[in-house]
Amino acid sequence: MSPLFQPGRTVWKVEHAPRAAVLVDGAAFFAAVRQAFLQARRTIFIVGWDIDSRTELVGEQPPEDGLPTDFAGFLTELLKRRPELRIHLLLWDYSLVYAHEREPLPQLFLNWQMPPQVTFCLDSTVPFGSSQHQKLVVVDDALAFSGGLDLTIRRWDTSGHDPDNARRVDPGGEPYRPFHDVQMMVDGPAARALALLARARWCHANGGEPEVHPEGDPWPSTCEPHFTDVEVAIARTQPRYHLEQEVREVEALFVESIARAERTIYIENQFMTSGVVASALARRLRERPELEVLMVAPRSHDSFIERRTMRNGRIRFWRTVKAAGGDRVRLLYPSIETPDGKDGSSTYTMIHSKIMVIDDWFLRVGSANLNNRSMGADTECDLAIEAASDRERAAIVRLRDRLLGEHCGVSAEEVAGALAQRGSLVRVADSLCGNGHCLSPIDDGQPDRALFARLAERVADPARPLRLGRLAGRLLPRLLFHGSRTIGRRLARREDRRAARENKEVEAPRPPASGGESEEGLLGRAGLVVACALASIVLLTLAWQFTGLKDFAHPDHIRELMEGAQGEPWALGVVVALFLLGGAVAFPVTILILATAAVFGPWWGMLYATAGVAASAGLMFAIGARFGQEVPRRLLGKRWDRLRDRLQRRGLVAVVALRVVPVAPFSLINLAAGAGSIRLVDFALGTLIGMGPGLVAIALMGDRIAKVLANPTAGQIGVLALCVVGWIGLSFGAQAIVSRLGERTS
Structure with a gap:
C-alpha cells in the first residue's frame, strides 16, 4: 500500500x-x-x-x-x-x-x-x-x-x-x-x-x-x-456528533499529498479559506523553488452570505500562498467573452468542482472545499488515485490538460503542446485563449473589516462544529450591542452601576424567607420539572414517529380538518388548537399559515392565522419563562445573568432578528425567548414586527410565495430589500420607544 x-x-x-x-x-x-x-x-x-x-x-x-x-x-x-x-x-x-x-x-x-x-x-x-x-x-x-x-x-x-x-x-x-x-x-x-x-x-x-x-x-x-484495475482511496470528514467520532482524513490527505509535490499542483475549488491547506502549500513552495501552483476558482462569490464569509478567507489564503510562491503561483477564474453583438460583454464559468492534480501521479476528486468547514465541521467524501504505472500517469496528465483546456477554450492536445513548448504550467494558463475562453486573474480587493463580516465568517466557516454556549456567549452580545461609541459608553456606565449593586448584595446576602425553600431545593424542584418536561417531549416525539399522528403532517390532512370547521362558529377554536398542537411538536408554522389562508380565504385566513400564531407563541413563551430559568443559570452562573440582562435590554431587536431570519424552529425560539427573560412586551411586539409582513404576504399570496422564492426577479429582490430595510428600521424605532417608556416607569 x-x-x-x-x-x-x-x-x-x-x-x-x-x-x-x-x-x-x-x-x-x-x-x-x-x-x-x-x-x-x-x-x-x-x-x-x-x-x-x-x-x-x-x-x-x-x-x-x-x-x-x-x-x-x-x-x-x-x-x-x-x-x-x-x-x-x-x-x-x-x-x-x-x-x-x-x-x-x-x-x-x-x-x-x-x-x-x-x-x-x-x-x-x-x-x-x-x-x-x-x-x-x-x-x-x-x-x-x-x-x-x-x-x-x-x-x-x-x-x-x-x-x-x-x-x-x-x-x-x-x-x-x-x-x-x-x-x-x-x-x-x-x-x-x-x-x-x-x-x-x-x-x-x-x-x-x-x-x-x-x-x-x-x-x-x-x-x-x-482507469482500469486501479486502487482508489476514500477520505472523509466527519464531525464529532453523539456516538460518531471526529474524522479529519480529508485535511490530512491534503497536507500529506501537498508535501510530496515536486513540479506542479493544479487545483479547482469553489472556496479557498483553509489556513492549514494554505500553510501546507506555502511550506512546499518554499521547499521546492521549481514548484508551480495553479488555482482555478469562481471570479467572485454570488450570494450575500458567501461574500461576507468566504471572501476574506480567500484573501488570506491567496496572500499566504503568494508570499511563498511569488510568480510561480496563480489564482484565476474562467472568463468567457460573449459573441459579437453583445456590446463586448463577458461572463464567467462558475467553478463548483473540488479537484487536485499533483505532478503526474496524484488525482483527487471529491466534495470537500478548501475551506475550514470542509476540514472538520461538515461531512465530506473525496476519492483519490495515486498512479502506479505509466498508463495511469498518462491518464492523470490528460485529465488535467483537459480541464485546463476546457477553461482556456482549447483541446487537451493543445495544452500538452503548449506545456512542452513553454515548460511552465502557469505560463500556459496565462497565454492560452480560444473561442472566447481564457483564464483571468482574480482580484478580491481589500478585506472587509466590518464587525458583521468577522462574526459571520466565524459562524459560516468554522474549523469545527459550533458550540451553542460559546457562540451565544461570544458572538450574540457583540451583534446585539455593536454601535456607536456613545451607546457603548452608556452601556458601560449601566454595567458599572449594576455591578456595584451586585457587590452590595454579595456583601449583605438576604436570608431565605421564613418557611421558604433553600436554593438547593428550588434547583432540585426545577430539575425535576425539566426532567418531566423532557420525558414528555420524548414520549410525544416517539408517538409522533411510530403512530398515526405523523400522518396529520400532510398538508391535505390539515386542510381537511380546517375545512370541516369552515363556516362554523367554532372555526377559530379549531385553528388555534391546530396551531397549539403544531407548536408542541415543532410542526412548521408556515404550512399551517398557508393551509389557513387556503381554507378561509386571505382576510379571514390572515386573522385566524394571526390568532393561531399568537396563541402558539404565547404558550411556548410561558413554558420557557416558567420552567426554563434555573437550568441555564446553574450551568452558566453569572454569565447567564449577564446574557439575560443584555437580551432584556435589546429583547425586541433580538426577537425581530430571529423572526426575520429564523435560525431555529418557531417553537424553539419561543421557548428560548421565555427562558431568556425577554419582556413580554418586547416578545409580543418583536413577533408582530418580525412575522407580521411575512404572515400577511403568505396569507394574501398563498402558494405564489413559493414561486417568488424559487425564481426571484430583479424587481422582486429590490422590493424585498426595501421591505427588509423598513423592517429593520421599524424594529429599532420600536425598541427605542419601548426603552424610553421602560426608563420612565423604572
Missing part, C-alpha cells in the same frame, strides 16, 4: 476498482446517472447536500428511453416499469439561510408525491452549524458516484460552457451562467465501500444497520473508463 494512503489517518479505505471514470460537468454526470438508474434492479441510494425533484436528468443529447426528463417524473415512471426497485433519498435538513437556493417544501415533492417505493429522509444528524455535504449516488451497491455534484437544479452544463446555451435554464425559465463540476464513477470493491458509507449515512439519519448487497453490472455502456 502507498505510504501516502494511511487508513485511519489520511484515508478511510483503499479499495480496488475494476473501472473508474471522471465525469466532467453536469451533462456527462446526469446522462451517466440516468443510464445507471435504467439498469438498476434492487436499490438506489442518493445522498446529497441538495436534491431537487425538478432536476432535468439529461445529457448533451435528449434521452431516447421514453421516460420523463425531470427527476421526480423519471423515478415515478421507472418504478412503474420496475416495481421491485427501492429508492432511498437522503437530503441535508438544511439551514434556512439556504432556503432561497432550495426547492420549497422538498418533503412534499420528494416524499408525499412519490411512489411508495421511494423513501425520503432529511438528515439532521450533524452538529449545529454543520451540514451533510457528501454527494453520493449508489446503484445496486455495485456502482457508485462521488464528487461535487448534487442532483439539483442550476448544475447542468456541457464542457463547452457556451454563454448562450438555451438549455441552461432553471425550472422557471431563467438562464444561469456556465457551470463546471466533476464527479468520479467507480465499480467493484470501491463502489461497495461507498455503498457502505451511503447506507451508514442513511442509518445515522433514519435508523437501522448498514448492509451491502452488490448485484449486477449497472455501469453505463456509453462511459469509457479512464
